[in-house]
Structures are given as structure tokens and as C-alpha cells.
Amino acid sequence: MGFYWSFVTVLTLLAITAPLSLTFGFGGAMAARSRIAPLSWVGKGYIAIVRGVPDIAFFLFFVIALDQGLEYLRHHAMCPDWPDAIRQGNDFIVCQDAKLPQGNAPQWVHEIYGFSLAVFTFAIVFGAFAANVLYGAMRAVPKAQLETAEAYGMSRRQTFWRIVVPQMWVYALPGLGNLWMVLIKATPLLFLLGVEDVVYWARELGATKTPRFTDYPHGDWRMYYFLALLVFYLAFTRVSEIVLDRLMRRLTKGQATSGGEAQRRAAT
Amino acid sequence: MEDCLQTISQYAFRSIGFGERLLPRSDYTLCQQFTLIGSGMIWNIYFGTVALLAGFFLATAVALGKASNTRIIRKLSEWFIFLFRGSPLFIQFFFAYFFFLSLKGQYAFFDPFTAAWLGALIVLFLNTSAYTGEIFYGALQSIPKGDTEAADAYGLSGWSRFRRVIWPTMLRLAWPAYTNEAIFLFHSTTLVFFTGFPAWQQRGDALYYANFFADKTFNPFVPYPILAFYFIVLTLVIIALMGRIGRRLNSHLPQDAKRPRARFLPQIIR
Numbered sequence: 001m002g003f004y005w006s007f008v009t010v011l012t013l014l015a016i017t018a019p020l021s022l023t024f025g026f027g028g029a030m031a032a033r034s035r036i037a038p039l040s041w042v043g044k045g046y047i048a049i050v051r052g053v054p055d056i057a058f059f060l061f062f063v064i065a066l067d068q069g070l071e072y073l074r075h076h077a078m079c080p081d082w083p084d085a086i087r088q089g090n091d092f093i094v095c096q097d098a099k100l101p102q103g104n105a106p107q108w109v110h111e112i113y114g115f116s117l118a119v120f121t122f123a124i125v126f127g128a129f130a131a132n133v134l135y136g137a138m139r140a141v142p143k144a145q146l147e148t149a150e151a152y153g154m155s156r157r158q159t160f161w162r163i164v165v166p167q168m169w170v171y172a173l174p175g176l177g178n179l180w181m182v183l184i185k186a187t188p189l190l191f192l193l194g195v196e197d198v199v200y201w202a203r204e205l206g207a208t209k210t211p212r213f214t215d216y217p218h219g220d221w222r223m224y225y226f227l228a229l230l231v232f233y234l235a236f237t238r239v240s241e242i243v244l245d246r247l248m249r250r251l252t253k254g255q256a257t258s259g260g261e262a263q264r265r266a267a268t
Numbered sequence: 269m270e271d272c273l274q275t276i277s278q279y280a281f282r283s284i285g286f287g288e289r290l291l292p293r294s295d296y297t298l299c300q301q302f303t304l305i306g307s308g309m310i311w312n313i314y315f316g317t318v319a320l321l322a323g324f325f326l327a328t329a330v331a332l333g334k335a336s337n338t339r340i341i342r343k344l345s346e347w348f349i350f351l352f353r354g355s356p357l358f359i360q361f362f363f364a365y366f367f368f369l370s371l372k373g374q375y376a377f378f379d380p381f382t383a384a385w386l387g388a389l390i391v392l393f394l395n396t397s398a399y400t401g402e403i404f405y406g407a408l409q410s411i412p413k414g415d416t417e418a419a420d421a422y423g424l425s426g427w428s429r430f431r432r433v434i435w436p437t438m439l440r441l442a443w444p445a446y447t448n449e450a451i452f453l454f455h456s457t458t459l460v461f462f463t464g465f466p467a468w469q470q471r472g473d474a475l476y477y478a479n480f481f482a483d484k485t486f487n488p489f490v491p492y493p494i495l496a497f498y499f500i501v502l503t504l505v506i507i508a509l510m511g512r513i514g515r516r517l518n519s520h521l522p523q524d525a526k527r528p529r530a531r532f533l534p535q536i537i538r
Contacts, residue, residue, distance in 0.1 A: 049496070052499060053495070054475065056475065057496065064482060065489065185358075218472065223367050225365060226359060229363075237354040238354060
């Protein structure tokens, strides 16, 4: 049963992470094109660092770092008169109340907590990629459009929300679509974050079973389990590809891009 | 300082089996972390470089195959690209490892394939060939018509037409995207030791050691930034090297004209 549920886990992760990382990306892109210098440094630094380092390193890093950061903050808020240092040599010790999740919490709380850490980590990493795509898309909006907006007396903020944001999606979509594919292909890394996902179950169930421990003894089937996963992901990416293709055709309709132009010619 | 030099001499080549056998056990110093993670980078560079160089040739073949007029060759190349681009590299590693493992049970010949240095290399090689093949195919499609017509007019045909006109133009057009692919390939080499492939005698790559230290000290804020530092340096080196080759490929063009520079192309990240 766990094996089938883990597919739901993966799909849930995708469903939550995609909008969340888009939000992060939007924030990052807005920061990067800000006129306030420190803010734009933060935005650009965020994009550059996350892109320059392997994403898997980030996954491993953020899960511990977020956990420790939260516990550190709670520790300071809840036990102000704790005598010892938090970091003692190779240990990280906070008071009992600050532990996350609480030691006596039921199992599902632990699972949800681990899962949300994973979602947040994914959102941070893919937010940077999305920020890069959106940043490029915002700059791809034709200059003439912005100048026209200025001529109509719109302020910078109005121009951004009324002209740039509605028009940028068609430029952003190829990049975002690709990002979606990358996101799908990154989901098996959940396994490394300690979530019991498809890879975990494939390894568990596929391993050699002896008749002593189970009613269904079998040899080493892990190869077939992973073959099944391979096919699952192939089908998933193929379906996404087709859907994105359709969406792209829908969005280019009537736009001043070469794609839109080709559509117009084909119609007449 | 003295200590650090000694640590470097002990652990600089630890990841390929030279020097001190035992990893440090307690009192992890900054120097030890820097040295061991740097030592692990040897593996990342090995996997990335060999896969990239070997993959270059297969990618050219795949791109030509996808553009071929023969139906069977075209379908084969398309399926190859789809198979490796459509599924996660992580799953590919797992599958390949267990596949080689079961082959090994039957034929002793497959013994080295379950070790990371060969098995993982094959997966990376095929994977990068597929991604690069797609990039090259795209470039092949956008070769200016005038170039091939000029080649025809000069009486070039077959191999010499390909070698002198089509291939250099294809590379020139594909180069920015190919640089991107190279960077991401080096990033994905960190996955190797987190899949089935065992790190024999604790000889792992950079991320393996970074993870080792993070587990032992329960402090992620030191080893991972070190790893990040190494990878950012590596990325800059790749961009510089590829930029050099790119300049050479473009050297016949007017230099002040806007050349495609090695920049991030959102459509082609993997």
C-alpha cells in the first residue's frame, strides 16, 4: 500500500511546490529588477548562487539548516534563561519545549513536518530558477509597449502591473514549462530528504525477501521496480509536454511574436 | 599552518585511495573539511570531463540521426533522446545499478560495471549524449540556408560538406546552450554516490564528503558552503574554457557584431 500512496506524495509535492516556487520566483525577479541597489543585489545573488551550485547539495543543506534555524529561534523565544550554549562541539542542543516537532507528537506530525521542510526546500531552489526565467521574460516585453505606457502617463508601478505582468507570460512559458519538467525529474530526490517516497518504497519492496519474514518471498526485484518508475516518469513528462504545447499555442494567439505571426499566417 | 600542510598531504588524494586510510574521527578542523571535499572534486571532474568528451561524439551522431531521412535511424535517435531526457537521472542511476548487478550475477564480465567509475560513467555518458543531441539537433535545424547552398555551389558534398560547413556552423550555433549543458552535467555528477553505486572504502565525491561532515558534526553551515565554493569555481572555469572555444568557433565572423555569448538560456536547462 505504501508504494501506491507514495505516488500520491509525489503528486502532492508537485501540486504544492509549483505555485509556491512561482511565488518565490516572482519575488526574486521583482527584487532583481528593483531600483534599490541592495534589493537587486539580493535578488541577483539569490539567482546566481542557487544556479551555480548543484541542487542536490541545496536539498541536503536546507533540510538540516531550516530545522536547526527554526529550533534555534524557538529556543530563544521559549527558554530565554537556558544556561548552556546551543552548539556544544558536535551537538546541537535546544531545550525540550523548542524541539520541532515535539518529542511526544504522533507519527503523522513528524511526517507532515518532514514533508513541509521538503516542500519549502524545493520551493527555494526552484524559485531561483523561476526567478531567472521571469526576470528574462520581463525584459523581453517589447520596449515600445513600455514607452507607450509612459506616454499615457502611467507610473512605473502601473506600467509593471498593467503592461509587463500580463504580457510576460508568453515569453516566460517555454522556460517555465521546461522548469516544470525539471521539477518533475527532481521529485525522486525527495528520498534523500527522508520522505518515504517512490524510490524509498521501490528499494524496500524490491529487495530480496526470504520466506522467514514475509508471505511473498522473491529474489532481487529492485531492477523491475525501478523500471516501472522509469516508465512512470516517462509517461508523466510526455503528458506534460503535450499539455504545455497546447497551452503555448493558446497563449501565442494574437501576440507580436514569431509564433503568433506564424499562426496568423496559417489561419489566413 | 604546519598541521594543515600535513592534513593536505594526508588527504589530498584520499578520494582515489592514496594517503591516510582512516577518515578523521573527531575534532574536525576547517582544513580537513576543505582538503577532503576538494579531494572529492577529483571524482566530479573525472565523471564530468570524460562523459562530456565521449558524449560529444555520440551526441553528434544522435543529432544527425534525428535529422536523418531514413525512418528507422530517425525513430531510434528520437527514442534514445526521449528515454534519457524524459526520465530523472536519479532513477536512471538506480535502474542501471540494479541492472548491472543482476547481469553481474550471470556473467563475471560485468564485474566492473557495478563500480561507480564505470557504471555511473556510462549512465552519465548516455544521459549527456541525449541532452546534447537535442541541442545539436536544434542547431542543425537553424543552420542558415545560405551556408548549405554556398557549400553546394562550391561543389562540396557528402563528408567534406559536413566536415567543412555543416558541422562547424552547428557547433557555433549550439555553443551557448552546450556550455549550459556542460555546467549542469558537472552538477549532476554529485548524484552518483547517492544512488545505488557504493563509495568503496569511503572514496566518494565532493558531496559525499560534505554530507559525511554534516552528519558527523550536525552542522551544515560549514561543509556545504565549502562545497558551494568549489562548485562555483568549477562553473567559472567551465564558462571560461567554453568561452575560449566559442570565440575560436566564431573567429571568422565580424568581431564587433553581436555574437551569441555564453549566457543562461532558460529553455535548455535540464
